Structure formats: C-alpha cells, structure tokens
Amino acid sequence: MMRILATAAGLAFPPLVALLVLALGGWLAPVPALVAAGLVALAMLGFALIWVRDVEMLIDAVRQVATDDSGVTPRIAPSLALMEAVGREIERLMRRVSQHTALVDQFRRADEAILERLPDPLIVLAPDRAVRRANSAARAAFGADMAAVLRHPGLRAAIDRAFSVGAAQTAEMTLPVPMSRELHATVVPMDPPLADGGRAIVVLSDRTRERAVERMRADLIANASHELRTPLASLIGFIDTLLGPAADDLPAQQRFLGIMAEQAARMNRLIDDLLSLSRVELTEHQAPPDQLDLGTLLPRLAAGFEPRLAERSLTLDMQIAERLPPVAGDADQMAQVMQNLLDNAVKYGREGGVVRLTAHVAPAGNRWPNRPGVLISVADQGAGIAREHIPRLTERFYRVDKGRSRAVGGTGLGLAIVKHIVNRHRGQLLIESELEVGTTVSVWLPQAVGSARAFDAD
Ligand SMILES: Nc1ncnc2c1ncn2[C@@H]1O[C@H](COP(=O)(O)OP(=O)(O)O)[C@@H](O)[C@H]1O
Ligand SMILES: [Mg+2]
Structure with a gap:
C-alpha cells in the first residue's frame, strides 16, 4: 500500500x-x-x-x-x-x-550411472579422503571391507601422491582376508571435482586369477624343463661313457643303449603329454563336436588294451549298459581319457587282479548333476591312494610316489589331461580310493542335447 x-x-x-x-x-x-x-x-x-x-x-x-x-x-x-x-x-x-x-x-545422472555400472570396483573419495560413493561392483567385492582396502598402506600412499601431484597414481596390493586377493589400484584425482564433490576416484581391478595363471605357466615351464632334464642328463652321461670308457665293451654298449632308448622314450612321452595338455587347453572353451556312442567306443578302446593287461596278468571286467544315450564329445579326447585311466589301472593296479570298466546311465542323486548323463568308471584293486593326495592328483606333475611313477613310465600329466578334457565336456571327475583295496575313477558326462530322454538309470 x-x-x-x-x-x-x-x-x-x-x-x-x-x-x-x-x-x-x-x-x-x-x-x-x-x-x-x-x-x-x-x-x-x-x-x-x-x-x-x-x-x-x-x-x-x-x-x-x-x-x-x-x-x-x-x-x-x-x-x-x-x-x-x-x-x-x-x-x-x-x-x-x-x-x-x-x-x-x-x-549428472548419466555420470552416476556410468560409475555405478562399471564392471570394475570404483570408489569416489571426498576431499577429506572419506568414501563419498562406491559403485555396485565395489560394494559386491568389498562390502564391509571397503575401509580396510582404503587403509592399505600402498593404496594410502598412492592416494596421497595423487592428491599432491594432481596426476593418476597406481598401487599393487594383496589383501589377505577374507580370502587372498591381488588387486591393482588406480587413483585418479578429479579437478574440477565431480558433481557430488568427489575429489578422487579409486579404480580397483582383481588380478588374482591372472597372477595365478602367470604362476601356473611359470611353474609348468620350470617343471617341464626339470622333467626333461633328468633323462637328457642320463643320455648325455651314457653318450660320454660310450665314446670313452665303454668304447670297446660291446656287452656294456648293448646295455647302455637299452637304457638310452628307455630315457628317449620317456622324453617322448613327456613331450606327447605336454602337447596333448596344451591342445586340450586350447579347445577347452569350445563345445565338443561329435555325438559319441559309448556302447561301441568303449569296447573298442578296451580291446586295444588287451596286450598291456596281459603283461600284468590283469583281467578286464567290462560292464557296459545296453542302449546308452549318446554323449556330446570329442572322440579323440574321450579315447585319451580312457587311455589314461586304463593306463593308471594297469600301472598301479594289483598284478593278477581285475580291472573293471563300467558305463551306465548316471543315477539321479546328489553326487552327480541333476541332468541326464552317463557315468563311466575304471576301478582297480591296487594299493590305493592316501586321502590327502586325492585332491592334488589332477595337478600337473603331481605324483604320489615319483620314483614309482617314473619306473612304470608315468609323466604325472595323465590325470591333469583327463581333468581338462572332462571340463571341456562339461562333465565331472571323481577319484575314490581306499588303501590296500583299490581305486575307482569315475567320469560323468552330460547326455547329448537333442537325444531323446528314453533312457533310465540302472
Ligand atoms: N589307479 C591308481 N592307483 C593308485 N594311484 C594312482 C592311480 N591313478 C593315479 N594314481 C596316482 O596319481 C598320480 C598321477 O597320475 P597321472 O596324472 O596319471 O600320472 P602318471 O600316471 O603319469 O604318474 C600317479 O603318479 C599315482 O601316484
Ligand atoms: Mg597316468
């Protein structure tokens, strides 16, 4: 107014x-x-x-x-x-x-969505270094351990450097709990700050698997070289002896050449197994190409083993169910699985005993996957394997008794190859053993998709 x-x-x-x-x-x-x-x-x-x-x-x-x-x-x-x-x-x-x-x-919402949905764990820090925000990957990976991650001395130093230098910094760290993890962290200072006031982002990537693969590869090369060196050293030694002291000793020459042939054969087996292993690894991510009829494949493979069984006076007891459903598989690789399992049964089984090869429709139950599948087992009556060794048998070059395995021509790669092949077939491997009673190795394979489900467990 x-x-x-x-x-x-x-x-x-x-x-x-x-x-x-x-x-x-x-x-x-x-x-x-x-x-x-x-x-x-x-x-x-x-x-x-x-x-x-x-x-x-x-x-x-x-x-x-x-x-x-x-x-x-x-x-x-x-x-x-x-x-x-x-x-x-x-x-x-x-x-x-x-x-x-x-x-x-x-x-702003787009920025938030990008950070939130990034597959790598990401943490946004306020100017006082408190956690301003953590994306879903970070929450899933660290949850309540987020503060412990940020307290890691290596990461703290990288954050300090990023703030003072104004440029991205990296840190490598190992988190011991709750399970050992190897992380690579990148700290990127934000200038100007993010819309929510964040002054730095910490991107973490989990390198545990890569590191394990790197270590495994290095181990494999070291082990393979070591395994090859032993027979090679023996070959070199015998060659020296043949050229020198034994130059005129015909009986000694015959004996040494025999040992040399054995050593060369051992190197050959090692290289064969290493090549199989690397071939299997290369195909591990491809679905197997063939439909296998185990009812005809298994007897044929077993027949090929007759001479070896006879060498140790073993009897083969083969029980293959009639009308087995086809399985999706790679014929050569399945032959290799059977070869390696029967080979172990012959090598480690009781001389004069029985090797039992069975194949039937897998029973439904909690031991095997709840899908239609076929179960193949090879059982022997050998000395068995102590419980503590069983989980490690599929590691490369793992042998319970190195000397014994070598003496019977083993490389320590057989079960590693089996394991990889079974993985490629999306199957399962089970090793059961009782000392002084024997060992049973079972392979579960999924029934080929598209084949009718007119097969009953027996
Ligand atoms: N049927 C078996 N009975 C007893 N021990 C076995 C049997 N199969 C495998 N093993 C043990 O597992 C180890 C690894 O087997 P494998 O990978 O086939 O290597 P290799 O046969 O070349 O020694 C063997 O050295 C042996 O100690
Ligand atoms: Mg073997």
Whole structure:
C-alpha cells in the first residue's frame, strides 16, 4: 500500500505543481484547477495501482527463476502492454533456465550411472579422503571391507601422491582376508571435482586369477624343463661313457643303449603329454563336436588294451549298459581319457587282479548333476591312494610316489589331461580310493542335447 501511495505521489507531483503555478498566476480559475488536480491525483493513484502490481508480479517471477529449480514456468499476465513484453521475455528466460537445469541433471545422472555400472570396483573419495560413493561392483567385492582396502598402506600412499601431484597414481596390493586377493589400484584425482564433490576416484581391478595363471605357466615351464632334464642328463652321461670308457665293451654298449632308448622314450612321452595338455587347453572353451556312442567306443578302446593287461596278468571286467544315450564329445579326447585311466589301472593296479570298466546311465542323486548323463568308471584293486593326495592328483606333475611313477613310465600329466578334457565336456571327475583295496575313477558326462530322454538309470 505504501509503495502504491509513494508511486502515485511521485507520478502526480509534477502535474500538481504545474496546476498550482497556473492557478496562482491567474491563468486558471481556482475551481477548474482544483477539479483538474483531483482528476490527476485519482488517475495517478489508479495507474500506480496497476503498475506496482505488474512490477511485483515480474519481481516474483524473476525471484522464482533464481531460487526454484522445479522447472515449472508460471504464466505471467501483467495488465500493462509494455509490461506484457517484459513478462514474455522473463517467461522465455525461465524456459531456457529450466531446459538447462534438466540437461545438467541428465548429465549428472548419466555420470552416476556410468560409475555405478562399471564392471570394475570404483570408489569416489571426498576431499577429506572419506568414501563419498562406491559403485555396485565395489560394494559386491568389498562390502564391509571397503575401509580396510582404503587403509592399505600402498593404496594410502598412492592416494596421497595423487592428491599432491594432481596426476593418476597406481598401487599393487594383496589383501589377505577374507580370502587372498591381488588387486591393482588406480587413483585418479578429479579437478574440477565431480558433481557430488568427489575429489578422487579409486579404480580397483582383481588380478588374482591372472597372477595365478602367470604362476601356473611359470611353474609348468620350470617343471617341464626339470622333467626333461633328468633323462637328457642320463643320455648325455651314457653318450660320454660310450665314446670313452665303454668304447670297446660291446656287452656294456648293448646295455647302455637299452637304457638310452628307455630315457628317449620317456622324453617322448613327456613331450606327447605336454602337447596333448596344451591342445586340450586350447579347445577347452569350445563345445565338443561329435555325438559319441559309448556302447561301441568303449569296447573298442578296451580291446586295444588287451596286450598291456596281459603283461600284468590283469583281467578286464567290462560292464557296459545296453542302449546308452549318446554323449556330446570329442572322440579323440574321450579315447585319451580312457587311455589314461586304463593306463593308471594297469600301472598301479594289483598284478593278477581285475580291472573293471563300467558305463551306465548316471543315477539321479546328489553326487552327480541333476541332468541326464552317463557315468563311466575304471576301478582297480591296487594299493590305493592316501586321502590327502586325492585332491592334488589332477595337478600337473603331481605324483604320489615319483620314483614309482617314473619306473612304470608315468609323466604325472595323465590325470591333469583327463581333468581338462572332462571340463571341456562339461562333465565331472571323481577319484575314490581306499588303501590296500583299490581305486575307482569315475567320469560323468552330460547326455547329448537333442537325444531323446528314453533312457533310465540302472
Ligand atoms: N589307479 C591308481 N592307483 C593308485 N594311484 C594312482 C592311480 N591313478 C593315479 N594314481 C596316482 O596319481 C598320480 C598321477 O597320475 P597321472 O596324472 O596319471 O600320472 P602318471 O600316471 O603319469 O604318474 C600317479 O603318479 C599315482 O601316484
Ligand atoms: Mg597316468
């Protein structure tokens, strides 16, 4: 009200002074002068009323642009024609601002979504190094251990360096708990800071598997070289003897050449097994190509073993169920599995005993997967394997008794090859053994998809 009166007074002042001067100077009669003055005051009051209302409306609108970011643009409807133009411009400004706000909001949400969905664990740090945010991969990988990860001295030092240098820093660390993990961390300082105030991001990648693979590869090369060196050293030794002291000793030469042939054969077997292993590894991620009919394949493979069985006076007891469903498999690799299992049964079985080869539809139950499959087992009556060795038998070069294995021509790679082949076939391997009773190695293989399920367990 005060504002209206003051505005009206300000507007009316010049014409009222002019009327007063005219009246006092006698140019205007007092009565018309008074009437005119009244009209002027009234008109100015009315005008001030409309003017002040319009201006206040515009002020409110501008204030809303500045403070509110709800994105709603109210309609501005001033009464004065001139104010209407101003109102339109303000409305346009409001629309621009709200579009801009929406865009900024969209960018921020996109940034958040990218960080959140990144497959690598990522942690956003505030300027005081507290955790501002952790993406889903980080929450899944570390959960409550997040603080422990950030307390790791190597990572703390990298964060300090990143903040002081202003450039990305890396750290390697090993977390002992809850399970040993090897992590590679990259700390990237954020300048300008992220929308949520984050001043640095820590990206962690789990290198545990890669490191294990690297170590395994290095171990394999070291082991293979070591295994090859022994027969090679013996060959070199005998060659020296043949060239020197035994040059004229024909019986000794015959004996040494016999041993040399054995050593060379051993090197040959080692290289064969190493090559098989690497071939199997190469195909491990491809589905096996053939449909195998075990009912004909197994007897054929077993027949090939007759001479070896005879050498140790072993009897083969073969029980292969009729109408076995086909399995998806690689014929050469399956032959290798049977070869290695029968070979072990012959080598480690009891001389003069029985080797039993069975194949039947896998019984449903909790030992084998709950899908249709076929179970093949090779059982011997040998000395058996102590319990603590069993989980390690499929490791490369692992042998319970190195000397014995070597003496019977073993390389320590047979079961490792079997394990890889079974993995490729999406099957399962089970080794059961009882000391002084014997060993049974079972291979479960999934039934080929697409083959009818008209087979019952027996
Ligand atoms: N049927 C078995 N009876 C007793 N021990 C076995 C049997 N099969 C395997 N083993 C043990 O497992 C080890 C690893 O087997 P494998 O990988 O086939 O190597 P290799 O036969 O060349 O020695 C063997 O050295 C042996 O100690
Ligand atoms: Mg073997």
